Amino acid sequence: MSQPLHRQLGLTDAENDRIPELIGRAPSDAELVMFSLMWSEHCSYKHSRPLLRRFPTEGPHVVQGPGENAGAIDVGDGLAIALKIESHNHPSAVEPFEGAATGVGGIVRDILALGARPIALLDSLRFGRLDSARSRHLFTRAVAGIGHYGNCIGVPTVGGEVSFDDRYEDSCLVNAMCIGVVPAGAMLKAQARTPGNHLVLIGNRTGRDGIGGASVLASAELSHDDEDKRPSVQVSDPFTERKLMDCCLELAAAGAFVALQDLGAAGLTSAASEMASKGGVGIDVDLDLVPLREQGMAPAEILVSESQERMLAEVAPERLDEVVERCRRWELDATAIGVITTTGNFTARHGGAIVVDIPAAALTDDAPTYAVPVDPAPTPAPTPLDRIPMPRDLSAAWMELLGRPNVASKRWIYERYDHLVGANTARRPGGDAAVIRIPGTGTGLAITTDCAERHCEADPLGGGAATVLEAARNLACVGARPAAATDCLNFPNPEKGATGWRLQQVIEGMSLALEALDVPIVSGNVSLYNESPERLIYPTPVVGMVGLMADASASVGEGFTGPGDLVVQIGSGPVRLDAGEWLGDATGAPPAPDIAAEVAVIDLVVRAATAGLLQSAHDVSGGGIAVTLAESALAHGIGCEVSLPTGRRPDEDMFGEGGGRIIVSCHPEHLDQLREMAGTVPIAQIGTTGGRTVTLRMGEAGAELHVEQIRDTFESALPKALT
Amino acid sequence: MSVAVVRFPGSLDHDSAVRAVHGLGGTAELAWHDDRALPAGTTAVVIPGGFSYGDHLRPGAIASRSPIMRAVVDHANAGGLVLGICNGFQVLCEAGLLPGALRPNATLSFVCRQVTLEVSDGGTPFTETASGPLSIPIKNHDGAWYGDPDRARVVLRYQGENPLGAVDRVAGVANEAGNVMGLMPHPEEAVDPLLGSVDGCVLFRPLVAA
Numbered sequence: 001m002s003q004p005l006h007r008q009l010g011l012t013d014a015e016n017d018r019i020p021e022l023i024g025r026a027p028s029d030a031e032l033v034m035f036s037l038m039w040s041e042h043c044s045y046k047h048s049r050p051l052l053r054r055f056p057t058e059g060p061h062v063v064q065g066p067g068e069n070a071g072a073i074d075v076g077d078g079l080a081i082a083l084k085i086e087s088h089n090h091p092s093a094v095e096p097f098e099g100a101a102t103g104v105g106g107i108v109r110d111i112l113a114l115g116a117r118p119i120a121l122l123d124s125l126r127f128g129r130l131d132s133a134r135s136r137h138l139f140t141r142a143v144a145g146i147g148h149y150g151n152c153i154g155v156p157t158v159g160g161e162v163s164f165d166d167r168y169e170d171s172c173l174v175n176a177m178c179i180g181v182v183p184a185g186a187m188l189k190a191q192a193r194t195p196g197n198h199l200v201l202i203g204n205r206t207g208r209d210g211i212g213g214a215s216v217l218a219s220a221e222l223s224h225d226d227e228d229k230r231p232s233v234q235v236s237d238p239f240t241e242r243k244l245m246d247c248c249l250e251l252a253a254a255g256a257f258v259a260l261q262d263l264g265a266a267g268l269t270s271a272a273s274e275m276a277s278k279g280g281v282g283i284d285v286d287l288d289l290v291p292l293r294e295q296g297m298a299p300a301e302i303l304v305s306e307s308q309e310r311m312l313a314e315v316a317p318e319r320l321d322e323v324v325e326r327c328r329r330w331e332l333d334a335t336a337i338g339v340i341t342t343t344g345n346f347t348a349r350h351g352g353a354i355v356v357d358i359p360a361a362a363l364t365d366d367a368p369t370y371a372v373p374v375d376p377a378p379t380p381a382p383t384p385l386d387r388i389p390m391p392r393d394l395s396a397a398w399m400e401l402l403g404r405p406n407v408a409s410k411r412w413i414y415e416r417y418d419h420l421v422g423a424n425t426a427r428r429p430g431g432d433a434a435v436i437r438i439p440g441t442g443t444g445l446a447i448t449t450d451c452a453e454r455h456c457e458a459d460p461l462g463g464g465a466a467t468v469l470e471a472a473r474n475l476a477c478v479g480a481r482p483a484a485a486t487d488c489l490n491f492p493n494p495e496k497g498a499t500g501w502r503l504q505q506v507i508e509g510m511s512l513a514l515e516a517l518d519v520p521i522v523s524g525n526v527s528l529y530n531e532s533p534e535r536l537i538y539p540t541p542v543v544g545m546v547g548l549m550a551d552a553s554a555s556v557g558e559g560f561t562g563p564g565d566l567v568v569q570i571g572s573g574p575v576r577l578d579a580g581e582w583l584g585d586a587t588g589a590p591p592a593p594d595i596a597a598e599v600a601v602i603d604l605v606v607r608a609a610t611a612g613l614l615q616s617a618h619d620v621s622g623g624g625i626a627v628t629l630a631e632s633a634l635a636h637g638i639g640c641e642v643s644l645p646t647g648r649r650p651d652e653d654m655f656g657e658g659g660g661r662i663i664v665s666c667h668p669e670h671l672d673q674l675r676e677m678a679g680t681v682p683i684a685q686i687g688t689t690g691g692r693t694v695t696l697r698m699g700e701a702g703a704e705l706h707v708e709q710i711r712d713t714f715e716s717a718l719p720k721a722l723t
Numbered sequence: 724m725s726v727a728v729v730r731f732p733g734s735l736d737h738d739s740a741v742r743a744v745h746g747l748g749g750t751a752e753l754a755w756h757d758d759r760a761l762p763a764g765t766t767a768v769v770i771p772g773g774f775s776y777g778d779h780l781r782p783g784a785i786a787s788r789s790p791i792m793r794a795v796v797d798h799a800n801a802g803g804l805v806l807g808i809c810n811g812f813q814v815l816c817e818a819g820l821l822p823g824a825l826r827p828n829a830t831l832s833f834v835c836r837q838v839t840l841e842v843s844d845g846g847t848p849f850t851e852t853a854s855g856p857l858s859i860p861i862k863n864h865d866g867a868w869y870g871d872p873d874r875a876r877v878v879l880r881y882q883g884e885n886p887l888g889a890v891d892r893v894a895g896v897a898n899e900a901g902n903v904m905g906l907m908p909h910p911e912e913a914v915d916p917l918l919g920s921v922d923g924c925v926l927f928r929p930l931v932a933a
Binding site for chain 1: 915
């Protein structure tokens with residue numbers, strides 16, 4: 001016997017009972033479908049919203065916090081920078097090329113909805129290990145999809161990160177981040193304002209693609225016809241997206257839009273109900289006016305179709321002709337499909353009959369929220385060193401680590417992306433953070449995405465903080481002061497096991513570090529249920545962070561720039577192999593970050609870079625200081641000789657992680673100034689640059705690699721792993 | 724005296740090309756694909772990079788048949804300078820103004836990388852002042868030039884590598900008269916120390932002086 005419709009749609013019995021209370025009668029099938037989508041975790045954050053309130057979201061420079069399509073900060077020169085990261089995990093696992101491509105398209109439209117011109121993209125990716133044929137397929141096709149879309153729309157993909165682990169074999173992660181720029185006074189909101197104004201649908205026609213979230217739509221129970229189920233994969237059309245961008249930005253600059261909204265998950269339902277409820281007004285849409293790709297679409301299908309490359313605008317009657325005319329010039333459909341009303345209701349007509357008539361706020365504000373169980377998991381103890389085998393040949397171990405796909409060069413990926421278009425890319429992918437010049441200014445904007453997922457598994461509180469601090473360190477290394485962040489919380493099912501607790505702890509750890517840095521979260525996204533019966537992903541709270549520097553051309557690189565400079569370690573917190581790249585697991589606890597100490601290191605490096613004291617700066621992250629130094633040497637083919645007289649076991653010295661450390665190089669005559677600037681922040685000269693080898697001494701032990709050896713291994717590892 | 728930068732739906736690098744001209748002290752104006760004539764006072768034309776018409780059919784195929792191209796062909800036939808960059812090079816080949824064609828890269832993937840170019844022909848108006856190797860980025864999916872290098876005026880070649888799999892490492896060609904040139908690398912992305920190179924200026928300077 002088949003399930004009742006509401007259960008097939010994913011609504012609980014209690015949720016189903018709540019709907020008649022809110023609307024005063026039983027919902028129609030179309031209305032029930034709308035509720036099921038708007039009350040889904042994806043649209044309503046019903047399991048995460050109470051926890052997300054913990055994030056610091058305010059700051060004097062915040063001009064748009066969470067709640068709109070993207071957040072934004074004031075960056076001076078009369079400009080605001082918009083930022084947002086979003087997941088497209090599940091579509092990418094089903095069809096990686098289109099899933100990843102439409103993920104890029106969606107995040108670009110989120111930025112566009114603020115009237116902002118998209119100026120940079122980043123992608124944070126997680127896949128299973130590359131010895132799995134399925135993971136190789138998902139990874140290479142997702143990269144192809146990101147490139148296909150990003151390259152064609154002319155937004156440079158300037159950075160991101162990727163790692164490979166068994167935990168992502170069944171649930172890959174594709175998170176896309178976009179940055180945009182908008183005149184501070186001209187920012188748009190997705191908030192309908194004035195009754196009598198038109199709702200104009202711009203862009204692609206509406207089809208049956210992307211009705212995946214509610215595949216039952218095509219079933220006989222609902223549509224009462226015999227049509228076969230249609231493919232539910234969203235289809236990308238980057239050419240139309242580019243035209244949509246160009247056209248909407250022209251109209252936004254002309255002041256033709258009162259409000260602007262993109263159509264993403266749950267399509268027109270979500271876009272229109274959010275516009276109405278945010279504005280405290282109603283909307284009345286005639287579905288017969290929506291341009292369709294195919295005939296015979298049911299009202300519910302039109303209302304929830306996720307056809308891509310569509311925007312919804314509020315336009316005053318006297319500007320309608322101008323909007324339609326401008327769209328025609330760009331060869332885009334623009335159709336007035338409805339009006340703003342005073343009723344507060346979402347009303348939809350089809351074939352002359354009213355098929356939907358419910359309070360818009362019932363779909364959005366009245367969505368249920370649930371407290372997730374927060375049952376702590378025991379925090380593992382640090383692994384005793386005698387249980388970790390000591391490598392017999394440290395140089396060979398070092399080389400092996402540099403050749404692992406998680407550590408090795410990601411050139412294979414970023415050379416497939418146009419990271420230059422727009423002629424503002426001052427620091428290209430491959431370093432700690434990308435730097436772009438904010439168009440029309442000399443200001444530099446540094447951007448990074450990061451996540452310490454193994455740390456989050458072993459110690460979610462410390463891992464949440466470590467994730468934020470890692471992002472801030474990466475910005476500091478190029479000389480930028482962290483300014484704002486966006487987050488994408490990728491987790492397994494929060495209703496089971498310790499996931500809810502980990503989610504809460506990660507958010508707490510992130511918040512503590514964000515507060516210490518004075519960096520607000522201005523936008524974010526949550527992706528839950530990333531698990532299969534066999535595998536749960538690690539808690540993966542990806543943070544996208546932006547930082548500012550006065551002069552985009554004065555950024556600092558990760559590479560040593562010449563011989564005879566001093567190699568200096570800034571920061572000296574505890575270091576351990578646990579949860580690091582060398583061990584590659586999360587069975588032991590890494591050291592919890594000392595937030596205040598790490599923030600002081602970050603602050604010092606920003607000040608030193610701004611004062612022009614640094615020749616290079618590179619943080620110690622995956623694989624420890626041995627990897628940091630190898631990368632600094634590789635960049636310009638300049639080696640170094642470094643001593644690590646710590647008394648630790650040599651492998652822990654080389655590959656241990658944590659401690660919030662940054663390795664800089666400086667001219668000898670600048671060391672005193674650097675020490676003075678440091679105050680109480682620990683800094684130590686550990687070596688000098690020069691030669692063609694990277695030589696490490698750890699007491700009696702030593703390791704040495706030639707720069708060319710490093711290059712061969714580091715550059716060839718990822719391509720080899722893919723063949 | 725103005726450089727016309729042609730804009731098709733899907734053009735991406737028109738603004739960067741305009742900025743490159745401005746940076747050299749010239750004036751530039753956008754020309755719309757649907758126009759029948761170039762802006763009054765046009766002395767040189769740039770067909771910029773991008774994905775005109777979404778690369779539908781073949782890169783450059785639809786753009787080469789757009790209304791503005793008749794005016795560009797007239798301008799070229801009258802001896803005016805025309806520079807096609809990346810997608811602009813594809814458009815000029817499709818329009819028959821330049822010899823050869825651009826095939827998908829040997830890697831069958833998009834390639835974005837800084838490359839070094841050698842100037843094979845310093846006799847065109849574009850390369851009269853070019854000396855020594857030029858460091859300019861490539862970024863394309865269909866940039867492998869195919870044609871007979873003995874019957875084409877090869878202006879630029881990749882030095883040391885052949886990143887896209889072009890015949891004879893060809894990166895740029897000109898017509899017989901030398902007033903029409905196309906290249907896959909992006910000189911407008913190499914006009915500012917911030918971008919890592921200013922070598923692209925030598926190719927833009929003749930347009931500004933025209």
